[in-house]
Amino acid sequence: MSMLSGFLRSLWRSQRRSGDPEADEFPVARQQIAKRAHARAPMAEHARILFDDIRVGEWRLPEIVARALADSDALVPPLKALHRPLASYLLVRYYLHALALQGARAECGVFQGTSASLLCHAARTVDAAHDGSGLHLIDSFEGLSAPGEQDRFSLPGAAGAPAQRSALPQGSLSAAEEYARRAVREFPGVAFHKGWIPQVFGALPAQQWSFVHIDVDHYQPTYDCLAYFQPRLVRGGVIVCDDFGAPLFPGAARAWTRYCGERDLAFAVLDTGQAVILNL
Numbered sequence: 001m002s003m004l005s006g007f008l009r010s011l012w013r014s015q016r017r018s019g020d021p022e023a024d025e026f027p028v029a030r031q032q033i034a035k036r037a038h039a040r041a042p043m044a045e046h047a048r049i050l051f052d053d054i055r056v057g058e059w060r061l062p063e064i065v066a067r068a069l070a071d072s073d074a075l076v077p078p079l080k081a082l083h084r085p086l087a088s089y090l091l092v093r094y095y096l097h098a099l100a101l102q103g104a105r106a107e108c109g110v111f112q113g114t115s116a117s118l119l120c121h122a123a124r125t126v127d128a129a130h131d132g133s134g135l136h137l138i139d140s141f142e143g144l145s146a147p148g149e150q151d152r153f154s155l156p157g158a159a160g161a162p163a164q165r166s167a168l169p170q171g172s173l174s175a176a177e178e179y180a181r182r183a184v185r186e187f188p189g190v191a192f193h194k195g196w197i198p199q200v201f202g203a204l205p206a207q208q209w210s211f212v213h214i215d216v217d218h219y220q221p222t223y224d225c226l227a228y229f230q231p232r233l234v235r236g237g238v239i240v241c242d243d244f245g246a247p248l249f250p251g252a253a254r255a256w257t258r259y260c261g262e263r264d265l266a267f268a269v270l271d272t273g274q275a276v277i278l279n280l
């Protein structure tokens with residue numbers, strides 16, 4: 001038996017034991033396996049081994065991530081114990097790249113301000129006087145917009161046929177603007193834009209952008225963010241989508257692939273599930 005077929009057999013056996021034989025076909029079921037596995041694995045020790053020596057300027061990666069979580073009063077569940085630091089690191093690398101370019105920076109989907117705080121602290125590692133200027137935070141601060149057909153995902157049904165489930169309802173993941181303002185209180189130059197995407201884009205300054213983080217979970221706002229920002233991206237600028245690989249939010253990848261497909265745009269898919277357009 002080859003190493004690969006041995007691995008696939010053991011994966012299949014572990015899925016049968018976990019009661020999710022169709023987990024490979026259904027990403028949500030696979031995520032449930034990881035959730036149960038992480039609940040009993042020493043995740044802090046895994047994270048220490050993997051990330052302790054990675055640095056963002058003078059910070060160790062676990063420290064800057066912990067600072068952003070503390071600033072925003074947020075917690076990381078065991079499922080995300082490895083994803084959060086790794087995805088944060090990759091996001092920061094693109095942000096530091098973009099800081100050297102002309103153009104403003106935006107985050108669409110701010111919630112309590114965890115990733116916004118992370119980006120601000122990272123920027124300060126290259127400019128001690130950085131006050132957040134040039135970063136625009138955009139959110140309804142009333143949670144997600146309504147899911148549509150494109151946001152539905154499949155789970156194994158009782159009779160073997162996939163059952164279609166809806167994503168989170170409108171208003172989920174709601175945090176008041178005050179939370180995010182508190183998270184970036186050390187960075188008074190950060191601009192806030194409260195409102196629904198895409199209407200809120202009408203309040204943005206007419207300018208070009210070097211960095212956009214799209215983290216709005218559902219299909220329609222993801223598509224609307226791309227439609228607004230991608231044509232306004234400077235040369236070398238980046239757009240990062242947080243949810244491309246998120247099992248519970250398939251609409252983000254559907255919007256992204258549709259938008260990029262319609263325009264024949266190249267993009268990378270990172271192993272964290274983030275997708276990135278680099279405008280060269």
Ligand SMILES: C[S@@+](CC[C@H](N)C(=O)[O-])C[C@H]1O[C@@H](n2cnc3c(N)ncnc32)[C@H](O)[C@@H]1O
Nearest residue numbers: 109111114115139140143144145196197215221
């Ligand atoms: C997953 S959270 C963002 C998390 C944040 N980027 C972080 O890592 O800390 C998604 C956010 O998107 C916002 N959102 C979703 N759809 C929106 C829309 N159509 N217009 C404005 N905000 C929206 C929600 O209010 C929520 O705060």
